[in-house]
Amino acid sequence: MNGSATLELSGIQAGYGDFQALFGVALRVEPGEAVGVVGPNGAGKTTLLRVISGLLRPKVGTLRYGDQDLTKVPAHLLPELGIAHVPENRRLFPHLTVEENLKVGAYAKSARAEFAKRRDRVYDLFPRMAQRRHQLAGTMSGGEQQMCAIGRALMCAPKLLLLDEPSAGLAPLVVQQVFDLVRRIRQEGLTVLIVEQNVAQVLRVVDRAYVLETGRVAAEGKSAELSADPVLRRSYLGMH
Amino acid sequence: MNIFDPFLIEALINGILLGGVFALPVLGLNLVFGVVDVVWLCYAELVMVGMYIVWYLYNQMGWPLWMAFAVCLPCLAVLGVLLHVLVVRPLLTAPPINQVLATGGVLFVLQGGATLVFSTEFRSLGVDMPPMEVWEVFISGTKLSAFIAALVGAALLWLFLKYTYVGTAIRAIARDREVMPLMGVDPRRIYLIASAIGGSLAGLAACLLLVQLDVHPFVGLSFGPITFMICVMGGLGNMLGGFLAAFLMGVIISVGGFWGTTEWSYVFAFLFFIIMMFVRPRGLFAR
Numbered sequence: 001m002n003g004s005a006t007l008e009l010s011g012i013q014a015g016y017g018d019f020q021a022l023f024g025v026a027l028r029v030e031p032g033e034a035v036g037v038v039g040p041n042g043a044g045k046t047t048l049l050r051v052i053s054g055l056l057r058p059k060v061g062t063l064r065y066g067d068q069d070l071t072k073v074p075a076h077l078l079p080e081l082g083i084a085h086v087p088e089n090r091r092l093f094p095h096l097t098v099e100e101n102l103k104v105g106a107y108a109k110s111a112r113a114e115f116a117k118r119r120d121r122v123y124d125l126f127p128r129m130a131q132r133r134h135q136l137a138g139t140m141s142g143g144e145q146q147m148c149a150i151g152r153a154l155m156c157a158p159k160l161l162l163l164d165e166p167s168a169g170l171a172p173l174v175v176q177q178v179f180d181l182v183r184r185i186r187q188e189g190l191t192v193l194i195v196e197q198n199v200a201q202v203l204r205v206v207d208r209a210y211v212l213e214t215g216r217v218a219a220e221g222k223s224a225e226l227s228a229d230p231v232l233r234r235s236y237l238g239m240h
Numbered sequence: 241m242n243i244f245d246p247f248l249i250e251a252l253i254n255g256i257l258l259g260g261v262f263a264l265p266v267l268g269l270n271l272v273f274g275v276v277d278v279v280w281l282c283y284a285e286l287v288m289v290g291m292y293i294v295w296y297l298y299n300q301m302g303w304p305l306w307m308a309f310a311v312c313l314p315c316l317a318v319l320g321v322l323l324h325v326l327v328v329r330p331l332l333t334a335p336p337i338n339q340v341l342a343t344g345g346v347l348f349v350l351q352g353g354a355t356l357v358f359s360t361e362f363r364s365l366g367v368d369m370p371p372m373e374v375w376e377v378f379i380s381g382t383k384l385s386a387f388i389a390a391l392v393g394a395a396l397l398w399l400f401l402k403y404t405y406v407g408t409a410i411r412a413i414a415r416d417r418e419v420m421p422l423m424g425v426d427p428r429r430i431y432l433i434a435s436a437i438g439g440s441l442a443g444l445a446a447c448l449l450l451v452q453l454d455v456h457p458f459v460g461l462s463f464g465p466i467t468f469m470i471c472v473m474g475g476l477g478n479m480l481g482g483f484l485a486a487f488l489m490g491v492i493i494s495v496g497g498f499w500g501t502t503e504w505s506y507v508f509a510f511l512f513f514i515i516m517m518f519v520r521p522r523g524l525f526a527r
Contacts, residue, residue: 076424
């Protein structure tokens, strides 16, 4: 393989104290691609994203972003490099307004000068956020909070967007809206890595996916192949 | 009883003026606690150090008062940063009791150090402004000036927290510190900034207290306990709650002193505090 991947992980082992969550995970995301990581609860999906964004350091393994070794970069410098992470449960600042949440998202030095421009772009993308710009983020519905969290991540003008369970806790109709949104973001040329339990939905959005099981990659392939796979259909999609 | 008694009105006004001066250390403590999640038990002693700095520069070195004030603030900011780097940062992941013991230890070090350097003598700035009379009510000029300066300090802090990137990050980190690196925020840097601001607020409080209080190594005891009480009453880490509670306490102490004696006024204040802790244990303004 050549070295042109946006993100490339190999042999990643990571965990919390004595508990090991990932046992040698390899994963590759090409520029402009949307890749999904699916699997049951506790498979290590969130841990994987935490390793990529530097919140958790791998014990073993390589982690490259373009030609940079991410294991050497402090987590808070990743937005500056163009990596944004929408964490599990959104993690908005509930006592700050929508616009203040966007402002925290634009904290990186290079983002501050562009704040007004990017904020207006986020408001174009989510007109609902423009209406609620002065509302406290914690008072909005789950779907609106997810939009706000994605908007906050877009404030650092990322090249690579990491999404952790964007559909968690949302009503089916809202889940649909969130995935439509991910499609629109992709059209703007962003590379996307989504971690999801909602396998059926996410396979419709991504080009390729990895199936993670107890910290190991159990399967990988194109979305179409995976959704046609009889084993996967039975164990994850609940279809026969 | 005549509620238009000028002495009562005077006590009320003095209480509000007193609250303004309490408000600064309360804001400083709450800021540091909200951001770093560590209580600076030695906060009143930082104020004491600031008072000695001003006294030394003005009374011993003969500097103009405004220059002594202007030097006191950055000195205390540096002291706050040193306290964070040398004492608090190594204990960030330690149990809270160790953090309290460590900053409590600094309290005794500062008291002891001040005794060694300046002895236990009471030192006075010797500055006084003429009182103003408005309809038979006398208002101390020094207290009024201190009050206005405290409000200006609090307003500047509010503007900073509300409108700057760092200030917004400070308000955010108080709720969720783990997610901050994902926003491009280095929590270690925010801790340093909060410690510097917490220190400067102690410095400003020192300037405003010294014009109405003599300084001695144990002067922290005269306003330290009440400062912590106000913080807890307003809800530890809740800036606005602490700010309002400071005025409430100032008025209780001042009006309590009008009906009883000064000693009794603190008994009233602590009684009120204890009752409030039963009624609203998470702070007066907890939602």
